[in-house]
Amino acid sequence: MLSFNTNEDFTQNYKFLIGSILPRPIAVVTTKNDNGTDNIAPFSFFNGFSAKPMIVGFAPIRRPNTGDKKDTLINIEREKEFVINFVTEKNADLINLCATELPYGESELTLSGLTAVESEKVKAIRLQESPIHFECKLRDIISYGDTPGAGTLITGEVIRIHIDESIYENGRVITSQWHPMGRGAGNDWFKTDSVVEKTRLTKAQIQK
Numbered sequence: 786m787l788s789f790n791t792n793e794d795f796t797q798n799y800k801f802l803i804g805s806i807l808p809r810p811i812a813v814v815t816t817k818n819d820n821g822t823d824n825i826a827p828f829s830f831f832n833g834f835s836a837k838p839m840i841v842g843f844a845p846i847r848r849p850n851t852g853d854k855k856d857t858l859i860n861i862e863r864e865k866e867f868v869i870n871f872v873t874e875k876n877a878d879l880i881n882l883c884a885t886e887l888p889y890g891e892s893e894l895t896l897s898g899l900t901a902v903e904s905e906k907v908k909a910i911r912l913q914e915s916p917i918h919f920e921c922k923l924r925d926i927i928s929y930g931d932t933p934g935a936g937t938l939i940t941g942e943v944i945r946i947h948i949d950e951s952i953y954e955n956g957r958v959i960t961s962q963w964h965p966m967g968r969g970a971g972n973d974w975f976k977t978d979s980v981v982e983k984t985r986l987t988k989a990q991i992q993k
Contacts (some may be wrong), residue, residue, distance in 0.1 A: 795934030796849070800970070803829070808967030808975035812843040813870035813880055815909045816860035818890050823901060823910050825883040825893040826857045827872065829968035834940065840924060841869060842940035852933040856889055858926075861939055865923040866907040869941075870915035874964040874976060879914060906945045916952050916963045920945035 791798050803809070812831035816824045831843040845855045861867050872880050876899070883893040894901055900913035904920050911918040921941030928937045952963040960977060967975040 799934060804970040807969050810967055811872045813872060813915065814843065814857050815868045815870060815912065816857055817864055817908050818860060819863065820890045822890055822892040823894045824856050824860055827880050827884055839943040840940050841919060841943060842938055844936040844938045846936045847931065847933055849933045852931055858937055861923055866909060867921050867941060868904055868907060868909045868911050869919040869921060870912040871917050872966045873916060874966060876914040877966050877974065911947065916949040918947040919943045
């Protein structure tokens with residue numbers, strides 16, 4: 786078995802993270818730029834952390850060439866809000882376009898052809914092509930440094946949920962109906978078209 790130190794090249798650490806933590810869910814985060822345009826950016830360092838309050842979090846890393854903050858972080862620091870959208874097999878190609886680095890203030894909405902939907906509680910837009918939307922208010926920002934590759938953990942409280950009725954039944958989200966996708970290493974993506982069910986032995990379960 787090979788062993789590595791983690792205090793040398795951050796790119797090596799990054800490759801271990803994206804190659805080991807598989808598959809990773811994708812947060813498609815929408816925010817408002819300071820000129821009023823819409824910013825859309827996918828992040829695969831993403832998960833949920835609390836049910837009440839309902840907390841989700843994602844972590845953009847500093848730009849690898851300059852150490853600059855990404856536009857999403859800049860916008861959330863200013864606006865204190867954002868929307869989490871989701872990736873499906875149908876919208877994945879359009880979402881992938883949103884990973885293109887554009888000059889600040891130039892909208893990925895125009896580049897991708899995605900459709901904006903007005904949110905109810907926040908100024909950031911929702912994406913019509915996403916079957917689920919989480920409208921969020923900023924909860925925490927934890928910075929792990931300002932050098933290239935350093936991450937910033939952003940958590941938000943979900944204050945409004947929107948879900949397409951075609952994927953929701955008896956209080957549950959039906960995975961097989963909305964076909965979510967996840968990220969892997971490099972250019973790898975994962976489909977969720979092979980689901981294996983295993984019964985848990987805990988006495989009390991929320992998910993049944």
